[in-house]
Amino acid sequence: MNVNEQKLCTVSEIDASCRVPLLPLFGGAALWLVVGLALSIVASLTFHKPDLFANCAWLTYGRVQPAANDLILYGFCVPMALGVMLWVFARLSQMPVCQPLLVIAGSNLWHLGVLAGTLAILAGESTGFTWLEYPRAAAVLLFFGFVLAAIAIFATFGWRHHRELHVSHWFLLAALLWFPWIYGAANFFLVISPVRGAAQAVIDWWFTNNFVYVWLTLVGIGTAFYFLPKFAGRMLYNHYLALFAFWTLIISATWCGIPQGAAVPAWLPALSTVGSVLLIVPIVSIARITCKTVCGSNAHCKGGPFCYIKFGTVAFLLSSLMYIVQGCPHMSRFVEFTWFTQAQAQFQILGFFAVVMLGSAYEILPKVMGFELTYPKWVRFQHWFFIGGLALLVGSLAVAGVVQGVKLAGGAAFADVTSSTLMAFRFSTTGLLLLLIGSLMFFANVFSMTAKWKWGLMKSCIALVKGPAATGEVRS
Secondary structure (H helix, E strand, O other), rough: OOOOHHHHHOHHHHHHHHHHHHHHHHHHHHHHHHHHHHHHHHHHHHOOOOOOOOOOHHHHHHHHHHHHHHHHHHHHHHHHHHHHHHHHHHHHHOOOOOOOOHHHHHHHHHHHHHHHHHHHHHHOOOOOOOOOOOOHHHHHHHHHOOOOOOHHHHHHHHHHOOOOHHHOHHHHHHHHHHHHHHHHHHHHHHHHHOOOOOHHHHHHHHHHHHHHHHHHHHHHHHHHHHHHHHOOOOOOOOHHHHHHHHHHHHHHHHOOOOOOOOOOOOOOHHHHHHHHHHHHHHHHHHHHHHHHHOOOOOOOOOOOOHHHHHHHHHHHHHHHHHHHHHHHHHHHHHHOOOOOHHHHHHHHHHHHHHHHHHHHHHHHHHHOOOOOOOOHHHHHHHHHHHHHHHHHHHHHHHHHHHHHHHHOOOOOHHHHHHHHOOHHHHHHHHHHHHHHHHHHEEOOOHHHHHHHHHHHHHHHHHHHHHHHHHHHHHHO
């Protein structure tokens, strides 16, 4: 394709080329988010009434909670990230999507792997490693599904019209390379050809940190740096500071994640502490870029995509501060191995990443589909449901974690510590319910738009089939 042909591509043509590849990615992600949050509520209910699902092994906490976590992370986060990256790369390249069939095949393989892995966990076939519970067969489907979609995204990037790289290119390209590396390496050393001893825990901590914190941050911040300037109507503040934030994040964040009380050589937690402290540098840089880009602009979000991405970026800064607290020795002895860790992870996944992706999807879908959202008012409602749900979920679990740590450090009985956190679980369950209601609104918008587009396509096909016959009758 020559340069002249590239110049003929309009924005509507680029968006139209993303339509069919994005539908299975966004549609499957919306479905898995609903199912994952529903299973999270089921898991949470076992703390209120432990014998509620005692007669059903598939719904015990040890199976439901890992299945719920993996559904949200693998079923929702990764497909949404691939869809947003595909559209952003096509827009930045000013070119239609290259090899869209690869994206369709990859998304179907991915969703098949998520389904197989979730059923395996519920059936008791989990690997037992946190955030890596899917067995070997499901992991192979996920790996090749991601690779197929990534090839199409790289091809779209390679055909870009302008050779200069946008700041988002750095973050999103790193994320495309990061996931196959960490997921393939972790599965090889833990599932395919497992190592023995404490090395298993170290590898799992390394993978968890690189996936839940580093990878989600690369995609979420890369996406935010693309949309925030467009919503604010100004250039991204300080291109070089953004690249500095990228490199300092890559260098410092990859060393984190080892608990201070872990039974491993002392230099590993110490190195993790150093990495956690160094995280302050990219966090301050990202905060300054966001503030200088957004503050003072005349754009009003009114509960729309702009609000989603601004809130998600602030949530990233707060969850990162919680992550640093976990890595500091004086604080970690109170909060490690408590609900505070779960609060930080949920804030990173649902408060930061999910909100940024949802805001991006609400901005992308009308452009790609060629018509407005079916339920536009639900965008604002979902935003407030998510804010309320996150405040209850993250706030209650964080408080419960601190209470746990203080009481355990004071020598309190474990039964007393557990009973003191029951009220926090009631609030967290309510927060999950609000998040589920909000995710149902997103699900309704995605699937109603898909159904509307398919119905219009079907009517066009019927008219096309009937057209020649009707013309022939007139001529005869």
